[in-house]
Amino acid sequence: MSAQIPNVQSTDELREKWMKPEVITGSEMLLRSLLLEGVECVFGYPGGAVLYIYDAMHGFDDFKHLLTRHEQGAIHAADGYARASGKVGVCIATSGPGATNLVTGIATAYMDSVPLVVITGNVATTLIGTDAFQEADITGITMPITKHSYLVRDVEDLPRIIHEAFHIANTGRKGPVLIDIPKDVSAAKSLFKPHTEPVMMRGYNPRVMPNKLQLDKLHQAIAEAKRPLILAGGGVVYSGGHEELLKFVETTGIPITTTLLGLGGFPSGHDLWIGMPGMHGTYAANNAIQQSDLLISIGARFDDRVTGKLDGFAPHARIAHIDIDPAEIGKNVKTDIPIVGDVKTVLEMLNIEAGHSSYADEWRTTIAGWKKEKPFRYDDSEEVLKPQWVVEMLNDTTRGEAIVTTDVGQHQMWAAQYYRFNKPRSWVTSGGLGTMGFGFPSAIGAQMANPERLVISINGDGGMQMCAQELAICAINNIPVKVVVMNNQVLGMVRQWQELIYDNRYSHIDLSGSPDFVKLAEAYGVKGLRATNKQEAAAAWQEAMDTPGPVLVEFVVNKHENVYPMVPQGATIDQMLMGDKE
Amino acid sequence: MIPTTLKHTIAVLVNDQPGVLQRVSGLFGRRGFNIESITVGSSEEAGLSRMVIVTTGDENTLEQVEKQLYKIIDVIKVIDLSSRPMVARELALIKVKAEPAERPEIMGVIDTFRAAVVDIGPNSLIVQVVGDTEKIDAMVELLKPYGIRELSRTGATAMIRGNV
Numbered sequence: 001m002s003a004q005i006p007n008v009q010s011t012d013e014l015r016e017k018w019m020k021p022e023v024i025t026g027s028e029m030l031l032r033s034l035l036l037e038g039v040e041c042v043f044g045y046p047g048g049a050v051l052y053i054y055d056a057m058h059g060f061d062d063f064k065h066l067l068t069r070h071e072q073g074a075i076h077a078a079d080g081y082a083r084a085s086g087k088v089g090v091c092i093a094t095s096g097p098g099a100t101n102l103v104t105g106i107a108t109a110y111m112d113s114v115p116l117v118v119i120t121g122n123v124a125t126t127l128i129g130t131d132a133f134q135e136a137d138i139t140g141i142t143m144p145i146t147k148h149s150y151l152v153r154d155v156e157d158l159p160r161i162i163h164e165a166f167h168i169a170n171t172g173r174k175g176p177v178l179i180d181i182p183k184d185v186s187a188a189k190s191l192f193k194p195h196t197e198p199v200m201m202r203g204y205n206p207r208v209m210p211n212k213l214q215l216d217k218l219h220q221a222i223a224e225a226k227r228p229l230i231l232a233g234g235g236v237v238y239s240g241g242h243e244e245l246l247k248f249v250e251t252t253g254i255p256i257t258t259t260l261l262g263l264g265g266f267p268s269g270h271d272l273w274i275g276m277p278g279m280h281g282t283y284a285a286n287n288a289i290q291q292s293d294l295l296i297s298i299g300a301r302f303d304d305r306v307t308g309k310l311d312g313f314a315p316h317a318r319i320a321h322i323d324i325d326p327a328e329i330g331k332n333v334k335t336d337i338p339i340v341g342d343v344k345t346v347l348e349m350l351n352i353e354a355g356h357s358s359y360a361d362e363w364r365t366t367i368a369g370w371k372k373e374k375p376f377r378y379d380d381s382e383e384v385l386k387p388q389w390v391v392e393m394l395n396d397t398t399r400g401e402a403i404v405t406t407d408v409g410q411h412q413m414w415a416a417q418y419y420r421f422n423k424p425r426s427w428v429t430s431g432g433l434g435t436m437g438f439g440f441p442s443a444i445g446a447q448m449a450n451p452e453r454l455v456i457s458i459n460g461d462g463g464m465q466m467c468a469q470e471l472a473i474c475a476i477n478n479i480p481v482k483v484v485v486m487n488n489q490v491l492g493m494v495r496q497w498q499e500l501i502y503d504n505r506y507s508h509i510d511l512s513g514s515p516d517f518v519k520l521a522e523a524y525g526v527k528g529l530r531a532t533n534k535q536e537a538a539a540a541w542q543e544a545m546d547t548p549g550p551v552l553v554e555f556v557v558n559k560h561e562n563v564y565p566m567v568p569q570g571a572t573i574d575q576m577l578m579g580d581k582e
Numbered sequence: 583m584i585p586t587t588l589k590h591t592i593a594v595l596v597n598d599q600p601g602v603l604q605r606v607s608g609l610f611g612r613r614g615f616n617i618e619s620i621t622v623g624s625s626e627e628a629g630l631s632r633m634v635i636v637t638t639g640d641e642n643t644l645e646q647v648e649k650q651l652y653k654i655i656d657v658i659k660v661i662d663l664s665s666r667p668m669v670a671r672e673l674a675l676i677k678v679k680a681e682p683a684e685r686p687e688i689m690g691v692i693d694t695f696r697a698a699v700v701d702i703g704p705n706s707l708i709v710q711v712v713g714d715t716e717k718i719d720a721m722v723e724l725l726k727p728y729g730i731r732e733l734s735r736t737g738a739t740a741m742i743r744g745n746v
Contacts, residue, residue: 140601140604143608147655173653203655327649327652327653
């Protein structure tokens with residue numbers, strides 16, 4: 001398996017070439033500055049306002065540029081690259097419609113704290129504000145969904161701005177930063193003064209080191225707790241604190257639940273892991289939260305899909321909240337022990353004095369009982385292919401070692417429930433924004449960041465049609481993503497809600513008449529396979545894994561399957577519909 | 583316990599960058615924080631502006647306002663002025679209908695408030711009044727019977743008293 005992945009290493013020799021103080025255009029400054037930030041791969045789409053930038057990229061191969069077929073594909077790919085690597089994802093689009101096509105992707109990254117540097121062209125500074133051709137106020141449009149943004153007015157500022165943007169994107173609570181470059185700025189020439197020194201900004205000093213007093217309070221609380229529980233989220237993965245978390249859990253013996261974005265931050269095979277909490281979480285995790293007397297949130301933000309009805313959430317628990325973003329603490333849930341700091345750093349410091357939670361033996365037994373008694377379950381069938389069975393097969397055949405990206409909906413929840421993650425940065429999913437169309441292009445980015453790993457993209461038949469055009473770049477660049485389409489010919493999650501909450505009033509969810517996915521793949525030059533039963537499924541999947549390039553496998557699955565457990569909206573999380581037959 | 587909604591005056595020191603007012607006001611809008619008034623002008627330091635925002639909300643809301651403001655990269659410092667003794671002043675211009683015969687009576691009101699007449703027209707006056715919000719409210723009430731043609735208020739700007 002090998003995609004055409006950049007092989008450029010940032011050698012001293014190359015750095016010297018890139019750093020050379022020469023009179024160059026803004027576009028060349030941009031490229032050199034990106035290289036100095038360690039960029040290996042950029043996803044983009046050209047257009048009028050970025051013509052100078054693309055001109056500078058002509059014949060340039062110091063980093064790889066992937067031409068997607070839609071700007072949305074470019075930014076989701078950059079997002080997948082960032083999530084699967086921990087590096088900053090970069091994408092480029094032109095002004096106006098190019099820039100506005102990025103908006104969904106920017107919001108997706110913002111909600112899930114993914115570091116991106118988003119570069120847009122704009123009309124020349126002299127035309128800004130005149131409703132010029134392909135003009136859009138993209139810094140204004142994206143203000144609520146970016147961590148920060150820049151409109152570059154002077155080419156002299158460009159190297160500093162790029163350096164700041166990378167710093168802001170990938171420190172503190174990570175997030176997307178937009179740089180809007182007017183056409184005349186990308187054309188203007190000036191002496192290149194590279195910025196590589198540490199960034200000093202008065203208004204931006206994320207707090208990494210926690211308050212020692214609060215750590216002592218947490219130690220004390222752990223020592224006293226009879227029913228302690230850890231709720232770990234995406235912050236564990238983003239801070240690289242997974243090893244520290246494992247040590248903390250093993251030292252304290254506290255059971256742990258990981259949120260949707262926290263999957264992979266803790267090994268799923270571990271005895272103390274009790275699965276995902278929330279709307280489609282495990283019986284064990286939801287009950288444990290509701291009965292805990294100490295809930296330690298580590299890099300999670302008490303999203304409504306986790307908490308359910310907020311004023312009945314964890315009613316008996318003291319809440320300790322560890323987060324890099326002070327604004328998350330106390331935002332949704334009243335916090336007794338606030339700990340602001342970098343999750344990895346906090347866990348390292350906690351581990352120095354962490355002790356075993358010695359009053360919690362009975363609790364551990366209770367939780368182990370729940371975990372054993374009510375794991376995720378479904379009624380398997382020999383007549384129809386069950387999507388849960390497909391995910392279990394993917395898991396078994398890859399031993400949980402693949403990088404899995406998903407789209408949004410039922411298949412996403414089944415992937416979260418039945419794929420058993422053991423490593424961080426192996427799970428790429430749009431949690432906060434719930435963006436359909438994300439699953440497939442994000443896999444392309446994840447593969448570019450991890451050329452040697454198996455990348456599986458799990459999609460529904462709805463979301464697959466939102467960004468299917470990127471099959472082209474898989475074929476052209478031989479990017480060996482294994483694209484799974486769980487085809488139930490319906491918008492499954494919407495159908496599930498309409499069935500359970502809207503009294504079987506199925507409104508506009510029928511996707512029959514969608515294209516033949518196998519032929520669609522073949523039309524793009526990607527191998528397509530279809531399976532309608534277990535035997536075919538196993539064979540098709542084996543063939544997909546044995547094929548060196550990209551493959552699309554369509555699994556025709558049961559239309560009437562629901563995701564369980566399910567906490568209805570407005571209920572507390574221990575009021576789960578288990579989906580058991582009466 | 584019912585959270586008590588109070589008026590808060592906060593000072594926000596920001597980089598004097600294009601779009602910074604939009605960043606701050608947009609944050610209030612999308613997070614559902616109320617803005618009663620907002621004033622912006624230069625500060626004691628070149629390159630920095632000071633905004634004074636009057637907002638209402640309980641303690642939790644205020645805490646969120648402060649924390650969310652700090653997340654804006656161009657925000658340098660946020661101070662809850664109303665947590666300490668402060669001086670808050672706003673200025674109002676009031677164009678009041680004033681036929682020559684009514685003027686002496688109106689002038690009486692103005693003098694009592696230590697306000698000033700800054701323009702006299704054939705049958706109107708522009709009154710300038712400076713003070714805290716309550717004083718200006720009172721002035722407006724007293725001038726209403728004569729007929730207010732136009733009213734323009736700056737919103738409060740404020741500072742903590744003493745050496746802080």
